Amino acid sequence: MTRKRFPTHIIVFLAPAVIIYTVFMIYPLIDSLRLSLYAPSAENPQVEEFVGFKNYETLFTDPNYAPRLQGAVKNNFIFFAVHMLVQNPVGLLLATLLTSQLTRWRGVFRTALFLPTMLSFVLVGFIWGNIILSPLWGIADDFFRTIGLGDLIQPWLGKPETALITLSLVSVWQFIGIPMMLFSAALIGISDELIEAARVDGATAWGVFWYIKFPLILPTVGIVTILTFVGNFNAFDLIYTVQGGLAGPNFATDILGTFFYRTFFGFQLQAGNPTMGATIAGVMFLIILTGVLVYLVGFQRRLTRVEY
Amino acid sequence: MIAGTEKLNEGGSLAALEALARWQPYLIDGYQALSYPDAQSAFTLGLGAIYPTGSWEISGFEANSDFELGIFPPPVPEGADTCYISDHTDIAIGMNAALEGDRRAAAETFLSWVASAEFAGLYANALPGFFPLSDAEVTLDDPLANEFLSWRGECESTIRNSYQILSRGTPNLENELWRVSAQILNGELTPQAGADELQAGLDSWYTPAGM
Amino acid sequence: MTTISAHTRIGSINRTLQFLLLHGILLAYSVLTIYPIVLVLINSFKSRQAIFRNPYALPTPETFSTVGYDTVFNRAAFPSYFVNSLIVTVVTLLLIFIIGSMASFALSEYRFRGNTLLGLYLSIGIMIPIRLGTVSLLRMLVSLGLTNTLAGLILVYTAQGLPLTIFVASQFMRDVPRDLKDAARVDGASEYRIYWLILPLVRPALATILVFNMIPVWNDLWFPLIIAPAENVKTVTLGAQVFMGQFVNDYGAVLASLSLAMIPIIILYILFSRQLIRGLTSGAVKF
Numbered sequence: 001m002t003r004k005r006f007p008t009h010i011i012v013f014l015a016p017a018v019i020i021y022t023v024f025m026i027y028p029l030i031d032s033l034r035l036s037l038y039a040p041s042a043e044n045p046q047v048e049e050f051v052g053f054k055n056y057e058t059l060f061t062d063p064n065y066a067p068r069l070q071g072a073v074k075n076n077f078i079f080f081a082v083h084m085l086v087q088n089p090v091g092l093l094l095a096t097l098l099t100s101q102l103t104r105w106r107g108v109f110r111t112a113l114f115l116p117t118m119l120s121f122v123l124v125g126f127i128w129g130n131i132i133l134s135p136l137w138g139i140a141d142d143f144f145r146t147i148g149l150g151d152l153i154q155p156w157l158g159k160p161e162t163a164l165i166t167l168s169l170v171s172v173w174q175f176i177g178i179p180m181m182l183f184s185a186a187l188i189g190i191s192d193e194l195i196e197a198a199r200v201d202g203a204t205a206w207g208v209f210w211y212i213k214f215p216l217i218l219p220t221v222g223i224v225t226i227l228t229f230v231g232n233f234n235a236f237d238l239i240y241t242v243q244g245g246l247a248g249p250n251f252a253t254d255i256l257g258t259f260f261y262r263t264f265f266g267f268q269l270q271a272g273n274p275t276m277g278a279t280i281a282g283v284m285f286l287i288i289l290t291g292v293l294v295y296l297v298g299f300q301r302r303l304t305r306v307e308y
Numbered sequence: 309m310i311a312g313t314e315k316l317n318e319g320g321s322l323a324a325l326e327a328l329a330r331w332q333p334y335l336i337d338g339y340q341a342l343s344y345p346d347a348q349s350a351f352t353l354g355l356g357a358i359y360p361t362g363s364w365e366i367s368g369f370e371a372n373s374d375f376e377l378g379i380f381p382p383p384v385p386e387g388a389d390t391c392y393i394s395d396h397t398d399i400a401i402g403m404n405a406a407l408e409g410d411r412r413a414a415a416e417t418f419l420s421w422v423a424s425a426e427f428a429g430l431y432a433n434a435l436p437g438f439f440p441l442s443d444a445e446v447t448l449d450d451p452l453a454n455e456f457l458s459w460r461g462e463c464e465s466t467i468r469n470s471y472q473i474l475s476r477g478t479p480n481l482e483n484e485l486w487r488v489s490a491q492i493l494n495g496e497l498t499p500q501a502g503a504d505e506l507q508a509g510l511d512s513w514y515t516p517a518g519m
Numbered sequence: 520m521t522t523i524s525a526h527t528r529i530g531s532i533n534r535t536l537q538f539l540l541l542h543g544i545l546l547a548y549s550v551l552t553i554y555p556i557v558l559v560l561i562n563s564f565k566s567r568q569a570i571f572r573n574p575y576a577l578p579t580p581e582t583f584s585t586v587g588y589d590t591v592f593n594r595a596a597f598p599s600y601f602v603n604s605l606i607v608t609v610v611t612l613l614l615i616f617i618i619g620s621m622a623s624f625a626l627s628e629y630r631f632r633g634n635t636l637l638g639l640y641l642s643i644g645i646m647i648p649i650r651l652g653t654v655s656l657l658r659m660l661v662s663l664g665l666t667n668t669l670a671g672l673i674l675v676y677t678a679q680g681l682p683l684t685i686f687v688a689s690q691f692m693r694d695v696p697r698d699l700k701d702a703a704r705v706d707g708a709s710e711y712r713i714y715w716l717i718l719p720l721v722r723p724a725l726a727t728i729l730v731f732n733m734i735p736v737w738n739d740l741w742f743p744l745i746i747a748p749a750e751n752v753k754t755v756t757l758g759a760q761v762f763m764g765q766f767v768n769d770y771g772a773v774l775a776s777l778s779l780a781m782i783p784i785i786i787l788y789i790l791f792s793r794q795l796i797r798g799l800t801s802g803a804v805k806f
Binding site: 006007009010012013014016017018020021023024025026027028029030031032034035093094097098100102103104107109110111112113114115116117118119120121122123126127128130131132136137139173181185205226230234236237240241257261264265274275277278281284285288289292 | 534537538541542544545548549551552553555556558559562571574575614618619621622624625626629631637640641643644646647648649650651652653654655656658659674675677678679681682685709710711714734737738739740741745756759760763773777780781784785788789792795796
């Protein structure tokens with residue numbers, strides 16, 4: 001019995017992807033988790049020594065880290081909640097309208113709605129932070145005054161109570177194109193006969209949506225939810241461009257990504273701390289992993305069962 | 309403060325934060341959300357009468373404003389007559405001590421030129437408001453830069469408290485000053501409470517020299 | 520009879536109302552997405568004083584100014600940032616396309632030990648963001664001498680893009696009829712040749728993947744900021760960010776640079792959008 005040699009062409013096809021992916025993605029992820037168990041030695045800061053879970057203990061209990069971690073996690077959940085409550089429902093609404101049989105100029109509308117998603121954070125941050133919401137330009141102020149809500153005008157980005165929600169909504173503006181696209185694709189996939197049949201039976205537009213379309217796009221709801229979760233708990237760029245590395249005012253817009261960056265890389269005169277940075281990345285890893293597992297085990301499995 | 313004889317929450321440091329809090333009514337609408345460049349634009353567009361800043365702003369303000377600029381040094385408290393200004397040593401150029409041979413000679417040539425009167429004159433006039441730390445006698449063309457410079461003769465020198473030594477730990481004093489100052493201007497913290505936070509942060513990692 | 524015609528009349532009024540409401544909402548939302556961008560474009564052609572005096576106004580002969588664009592092209596290194604971004608994006612997409620489709624082909628075409636496991640291993644990166652490994656990634660790139668190089672950015676982005684690409688493309692390749700491949704094999708085609716024959720058949724899926732990879736690569740701020748901040752390798756996104764840094768208020772130049780940075784990504788989207796929709800609707804993102 002001779003074992004068959006593994007075919008060369010399979011190796012040729014797979015090797016480049018496996019090597020690049022392993023070296024530049026999997027290895028850094030694992031090594032970063034390892035680094036979170038190390039700290040610069042007291043005698044010689046050039047040398048890192050194994051400290052077990054001490055960094056995590058510092059992160060969770062030290063007065064310089066614990067409040068920041070708590071704040072960042074809390075803010076991150078608020079950030080996520082705004083996306084779930086605004087971005088995804090509005091994205092679904094737009095997708096439903098876009099795929100309705102009545103709709104004309106679909107391509108034009110689709111491009112218009114997807115436009116912000118293609119823009120860089122720098123541009124989005126500048127448009128909203130430095131132009132529209134800037135008290136100096138006064139564009140948001142003019143708008144609210146025009147629709148008779150002048151009393152509501154506030155320096156939203158400058159106040160701790162409003163800054164985070166404001167930035168979350170800016171992020172929603174930017175990324176609504178993604179749920180819109182995914183929901184559109186799912187809705188287009190629903191057969192017209194099914195909907196016609198329901199209409200003939202006297203179903204209202206709402207009834208058709210709620211009892212026929214929505215259950216059929218439930219898997220997409222799951223995908224959109226988990227993509228939003230992963231994206232939000234990994235977010236950094238928008239807050240950094242608008243509020244800087246200190247995520248002001250008074251850390252009101254600090255999320256895990258900005259906390260990670262500031263700790264790892266430093267900001268202004270604050271020196272970076274790579275091992276504590278790796279520790280924060282470790283916490284982010286755990287949060288994201290938990291979310292993904294909940295999705296895979298809870299949501300996706302139940303759906304498969306329903307389908308059978 | 310480095311020696312531990314002064315505190316951030318008493319004396320002059322506290323008085324500085326109290327003075328800052330008194331500015332609040334004079335700031336322009338929506339100041340809480342104004343970025344640094346927004347503030348510069350607001351002033352050069354004529355939306356403000358006074359802009360507290362340093363000499364580094366001269367060239368930007370002179371280029372962008374269509375009105376005549378004047379300057380005055382930080383006012384002194386009632387009853388006092390000594391004014392204080394602060395020179396920030398922002399840039400330093402050095403040479404790697406391990407350099408040898410031609411490269412060392414080249415580096416030394418360059419550094420000697422940087423230390424010369426010629427460089428000092430070129431530098432000071434190319435960037436009005438940035439002054440060379442040189443013994444050379446320099447003639448400045450910009451009247452505002454000259455006026456700033458004249459204060460060196462009238463006022464005593466004071467410190468930039470958060471730089472170097474006091475920002476070498478966690479929490480970082482510079483970042484904390486940004487955060488707390490904004491809180492005080494936003495009316496979220498009293499000057500005393502803000503100053504206490506700053507001192508507590510410093511105490512948590514800094515042991516004054518000689519203690 | 521009268522009741523039926525009344526019904527249809529009400530029906531058609533309802534339909535008209537629905538039509539108006541539907542397009543009204545879409546139009547209103549489109550204004551919300553387009554107007555801010557228009558604002559950037561029109562003000563990028565105005566003098567600084569005019570921007571603040573009336574940000575809504577179109578440039579007039581008195582307020583028209585290309586001073587921002589002059590600054591961008593003559594004083595800043597913007598053209599070089601642009602070239603850097605183009606190189607990084609195009610090479611990354613090419614690599615993802617070639618390497619990703621090769622791996623997908625192998626995973627979908629051949630039964631070998633560990634196929635499923637390898638597929639799972641390669642899909643971890645869909646959900647776990649590469650950013651979380653930044654601390655180690657930076658150290659590794661330093662030791663490989665790849666910081667402040669475009670190659671470093673390209674490798675990182677390729678690794679980042681591969682998981683989703685392979686996941687989606689291999690599903691598509693599975694749907695390619697067997698007969699086609701077997702017929703080619705009978706004709707004596709090599710496995711490499713068969714891969715090459717399959718590629719055009721999965722074009723919509725690959726286009727979808729390219730669009731989804733292109734946007735985050737072109738727009739990324741994190742990795743340029745951390746692993747390639749040097750002047751000669753700065754991307755356009757980081758360049759614009761530095762440009763509008765906190766001590767600069769050259770609005771004309773910032774607006775001009777941002778307007779320019781939008782153009783390539785929009786052109787690429789328009790080129791790919793038809794394929795993107797086809798790819799999406801044919802189930803490219805079924806999980």
